[in-house]
Amino acid sequence: METRTREKGNFLDIEAKLPDIKLNIAPDHRSSKVTDLLSYLGSHNPLPKEVTGDDTVWLLDNTAYRSGSTDQWQAEFIAAVFDQNSGVEVSKVVADIAEKVGIGKGDAAEATIQERLIPFVQAILPGRKVKVNFAQKEEIDLGPGGRNAISSDTRVLPQYRDGDIVSSVAQVPSGTNGELNMQTVYSEPYGWGVISDIDDSIKITQTSDPIGILRSTFVSPPTPITGMPELYAYIQKVITPSAPFFYLSASPYNLYPFLRRFLKQFYPHGTVILRDASWMNLSGLLSNLTLGTQAYKVDRMNKINSWLPHRKMICVGDSTQSDPEAYGEIYRKYPGWVRLIFIRKVTDIAAIGIEEKNEPARFEKAFEGVPSDVWHVFEKPEECYQIIADAVGRDP
Structure with a gap:
């Protein structure tokens, strides 16, 4: 059914005509070959790098649950890190999308396209680690991120009640932007x-x-x-x-x-x-x-x-x-x-x-x-x- 939908909807033709924004790992202060190789190691990367004020960090909301073996609260934390300065000429991509959806040049909607397009063109930063202040109670280390700049870490959490929503914030240098605040909802087993x-x-x-x-x-x-x-x-x-x-x-x-x-x-x-x-x-x-x-x-x-x-x-x-x-x-x-x-x-x-x-x-x-x-x-x-x-x- 998926194949028929794509054929009838002419998906392949539209995809082929979209701007070619290739996966781009941001410039690093290390050798690009070293950076590339270490990114394959994910959380086992021996040389992780800190987030800087030129980076974009996302922390994703999550759900805390009780471990089936220890009964302790824990949750999966997802973080991603990008370069604020992507190097991609966004205006050309905006114009291409505007043309495909039938918007004329100079239309006010182009500003909306540009704003929503940014997460697709920012260069990724593999191998970064992120520190999170959880509920103003403890510091949690996340990462380093893998080749796609995303880290996934399961961490044990302090005690809260079922349904509590706990706020946390990324501890980052001045200038860092993104989704720096996240919320964890606690969910009992039943x-x-x-x-x-x-x-x-x-x-x-x-x-x-x-x-x-x-x-x-x-x-x-x-x-x-x-x-x-x-x-x-x-x-x-x-x-x-x-x-x-x-x-x-x-x-x-x-x-x-x-x-x-x-x-x-x-x-x-x-x-x-x-x-x-x-x-x-x-x-x-x-x-x-x-x-x-x-x-x-x-x-x-x-x-x-x-x-x-x-x-x-x-x-x-x-x-x-x-x-x-x-x-x-x-x-x-x-x-x-x-x-x-x-x-x-x-x-x-x-x-x-x-x-x-x-x-x-x-x-x-x-x-x-x-x-x-x-x-x-x-x-x-x-x-x-x-x-x-x-x-x-x-x-x-």
Whole structure:
């Protein structure tokens, strides 16, 4: 289905015409060969470098959980480091995107394109380590980052209560910018939780149309699906405000600041999980959203399950991508973990091939072996309220 969508949507042609922003490791004070070799070692890099005032640092929000072996609180910390001065001539890239989405030269929207484009053109800085002041209580060392400049570290944390949201800040020199503040939500092993797709499930993205993706990503104001913010507020209230939310998207990590601001404005606080395979690659934005999404989402849900295997999960997705297949697979893999699945039947955009994606036979196949009272296809969020109330009422 992914291949047919890309063929009908002319994705390959659009990707081939996008500006060629190659993966670019920023200039270093060491030999480029040494830097390149050490970046393959990731966290085992023996010569990590400190963040400077010319760098951009991102700290991603996360969820703390209890270790199954020690019962201690811990969490996975994700950090990324870039060079503020990318060296890429952004104006040419802006003009190219503007032309593709039908914006004339000098249009005010070009400023929006440039702002949102920066995370795609900043050079990455592998091998950097980042210090974090956690809750003004202790210092946590992260990194060094790997070849893609991203570090992933699981760290033991101090005691807090279920549902507490703890703020931390990167300890960096003056001049460093980026996502320097992060939040950690504490989640006990039991209760309910939510795993939600973003694109065309709770945010208008038009993932079946390459030009639609470019426009919604770089030009249009981020817009929630009508009625979904209210539904999520209701879900949070019914399953308790302390329940963890995971926003699992096939969008690349380049969009983290953009999506984080959108979610903060319209939806409950949660951990955003994105793909990390396309730094400095505009065509990767399109391919990430349309290729291998089922395997990627199942892999990330495996990780969420390893953190919170006893939670009762509500999964929300849509019919434009492989959410039905991914949720069906994860239901069968972990019996009893997923309690409700909601698939938004997308009918309000002119998506190529959407009729095929909305066929009842597609959903029946995706949810083979899943009880009919677990999975639900809806067009309007109002259809979901009573189903949620009944499910939570049966198993509070």
